[in-house]
Amino acid sequence: MPLVSDTFRSIAADVLSDNWGTLTRHRFSLRRRDGTWDDQTREVYDRGHGAACLLHDTQADTLLLTRQFRLPMQVSGQDPYLIEVPAGLLDGAAPADRMRAELMEETGYTVGPLEHVTDLITSPGSVTEYLACFVGTYRRDNQVGAGGGDATEGEDIEVIHMPFDDALAQVRDGRIRDAKTVVLIQELALRRLIAPAD
Structure with missing residues (x-):
């Protein structure tokens, strides 16, 4: 982050918490569109960047999804x-x-090539994270491990093979609400919509 620019001037940065991620209170001055400077205070959470991937079994027309507990x-x-x-x-x-x-x-699945779709900014008002989003394909017989996540980190992840039409319906009715998941399912839906006819 630049300390001084044409529109931004840092005043102070105080770390409030530095456990799993870092929560910092920033005091800064921001130049408004009318040219005046406005002093502001905001908190920013930095937990690093991530990656996400939607896998599609093209023969069964299913998506490889997970279900897990989220404390927030x-x-x-x-x-x-x-x-x-x-x-x-x-x-x-x-x-x-x-x-x-x-x-x-x-x-527990191994996959072939992954296609990078976008780097998704999930919550720009308070979190620094971006997610590198990928799509790829899988087959049921590609499973070589148990999956389920890392139990030492408290993970207990259920693996779901969901038909594409069901997943899209769940996006539409709100049962699937996770942003990265919604974006990637909609990406697949758009690809189907604009795919050339066979």
């Missing part, structure tokens, strides 16, 4: 068991390499 949803009074695409933090690895490791850890 429990705290906010929502259903805490979210349906999601496999995802994880990069921890210094290249996004595609980390995604392959995460797929094995969460689902």
Whole structure:
């Protein structure tokens, strides 16, 4: 982050918490469109960047998804068991390499080529994270491990093979609400919509 620019001037940065991620309170001055400077205070959470991937079995027309407990949803009074695409933090690895490791850890599946779709910014108002989003294909016989996540990190991940039409319906009616998952399912739906006729 530049300390001084044409529109931004940092005043102070105070670390409030440095456990799993880093929560910092920033005081800064921001130049408004009318040219005046406005002093502001915001908190920013930095937990690193991540990767996410939607895998599609083209023969069975199913998607490889997961379901797991998410504490923030429990705290906010929502259903805490979210349906999601496999995802994880990069921890210094290249996004595609980390995604392959995460797929094995969460689902037990190995995959062929992964196609990078976009780098998705999930919550720009308070979180620094971006997610490198991928799509790829899988087959049921590609499973070589148990999956389920890393139990030492408290993970207990259910693997789901969901028909594409069911997944799209769940996006539409709100049963699938995780942003990265919604975006990647809609990406597949758009590809089908604009695919040339055979």
